[in-house]
Amino acid sequence: MAPTPELVTYETASPSAALVLAHGAGAGQSSPFMTNFARGMAARGIATLTFDFPYMAARRKVPDPAPVLEACWLGAIEATRQLMPKLPVFIGGKSMGGRIASQVAAGPHPPIAGLVFLGYPLHPPGKPAQRRDAHLPRVAEPMLFVQGSRDAFGTAEEIRGLLPRLTRAALHEVAGGDHSLKPGSRRIDPQNVMAAVMDLVADWMGAALRDGR
Numbered sequence: 001m002a003p004t005p006e007l008v009t010y011e012t013a014s015p016s017a018a019l020v021l022a023h024g025a026g027a028g029q030s031s032p033f034m035t036n037f038a039r040g041m042a043a044r045g046i047a048t049l050t051f052d053f054p055y056m057a058a059r060r061k062v063p064d065p066a067p068v069l070e071a072c073w074l075g076a077i078e079a080t081r082q083l084m085p086k087l088p089v090f091i092g093g094k095s096m097g098g099r100i101a102s103q104v105a106a107g108p109h110p111p112i113a114g115l116v117f118l119g120y121p122l123h124p125p126g127k128p129a130q131r132r133d134a135h136l137p138r139v140a141e142p143m144l145f146v147q148g149s150r151d152a153f154g155t156a157e158e159i160r161g162l163l164p165r166l167t168r169a170a171l172h173e174v175a176g177g178d179h180s181l182k183p184g185s186r187r188i189d190p191q192n193v194m195a196a197v198m199d200l201v202a203d204w205m206g207a208a209l210r211d212g213r
Contacts, residue, residue: 148177
């Protein structure tokens, strides 16, 4: 049995699906990015759940080894399926949280409906040869990459180059977006950008469920 992290649930009336989101390496589930996104998805009829990896819960700065992170993710999926047994479960997250979700999906795992990546960390900044994509072709479920065009961890154009090797993957490019999807121009309201991303994620989840019937 995988260890079960403490889940924070953002509830909504008559949810169509559950979305479990994991945080990035440097900030936990209580960060503004995570809380704002979770609230926004709940407002769009998606029951959203977040959790902290063990190192973040213990207030350590260095992420746990991959097996610990993956076990925590499996525990979060199992707990969500018990809490919301009638809902299809999507998983994903910001940066590292999404990457570890994809590693879990590439191996044996409970049933999930799809994955959402909010800034997939394809490689470390300035090191494009150190790729983190070898496992992605093994993911059978539909995947949505939401990627900024100027993301230092992998641009939308770099992600676009992956798509032919993946079974069921889509890309939404955030024009001018960085690793946190923030626009580069002060003339663009970042709240409007994130609202559009949330709308798109909700629509994509609905389409994934319809296609899976």
